[in-house]
Amino acid sequence: MPHIDYFFSTLSPFTYLAGNRLEEIAEARGATITYKPMDILALFPRTGGIVPQERHPSRLEYRMQEIKRWAKKTGMPMNPRPAHSPTNAAPSSYAIIAAQLSGGNVGPLVQAFLRAGWAEEKDIARDDVVRECLGNCGFDPSLADSGLLTGAETYAANLEEAVKRGVFGSPFYITDTDERFWGQDRLADLDAHLAGKL
Template identity: 40%
Template sequence: MKRIDYYYWLNSDWAYLGNDRLEEIAARHRAELNYLPVDLPYVYAHTGGVLLSQRSVERQAYRETELVRWCKKLGIHVNPTPRFMCPNGDLASCVVIAAKFAGLKLATLSQAILHAEWVEEQDISCETTLSRVIDSVGYDSASLLRDAGTSDVAAEYRSYTKQAIAAGVFGSPSYVFNGEVFWGQDRLEFLDAALAEQ
């Protein structure tokens, strides 16, 4: 069976824009979609990346321009500079991993967390916020938040992050298929073509 390894940060506005299309592409090609939340600051530190807040004014401004363009093209709204922008994503990532361990579907949960940050301007590093988001998709927030704090989940999170670097990933979202990295939601067309060719 075809498999897409999906490395992403739970603070990634670009992941939010691409998630629904990624799910559609995977379903159309009957490919397994392996959700792998990563600690992007750690990835950046080991691959030469620069956190948004540390980038030049020009690069920050261009990011906003590109977001506006893509939001218009896709018909999706995001606030380029939400009130709680890119807080610590570790707990949110561990919640998704706990859901994965529980055999739950991750697309809706991941998108709901991203939506909370980029549309609702909520602090996704806050347990109260995550509890509300988890409940909103019909999952048990108390159970997932409890499991998110376990050593097994923490170890998995670290493993995904190191796997990402080993796979050549340096940004979010990144899709890896047959050892080939497709970086950014604007590369989904190329991922779609690669799946079609196999």
């Protein structure tokens, strides 16, 4: 059975724009997924990147155009300049880690946090938002409290693993054969690879 390690940030607009396509691909190809939320703002300087706030205006303008184009292509509601961006991604990430350890289906929870930040004008660093997302996705809202220590340790470990394995952005997908795919615009390539066509 193929496996995908999914490195991502709940702050990433392109991770939001991936929607549930990864989960659809995994289901179609019989693949499993391990969700690995990471600190994207700490990853960038360690892998040759620049945090968005410090990028050249031409790069920021192009990024904004791409976000708007992809929102139209996917039909996903989106505010490309949300009220709470950037915010602290740790609380949502800890909740995802705790939910995954509990054995539930984490895909909808990841998407709930991304949608909250990029389409619903919510601050995913707030405890009430974290609890709401957990509850709406069938998880015990108390995971927001019980998973803090493990969440912090795993979140830090995910960053170190990402650096070691060649991750430099979000979303980033690595197969069990170490094939790497960066960006929601490479999901078709990931699918083709899992199908043995690429």
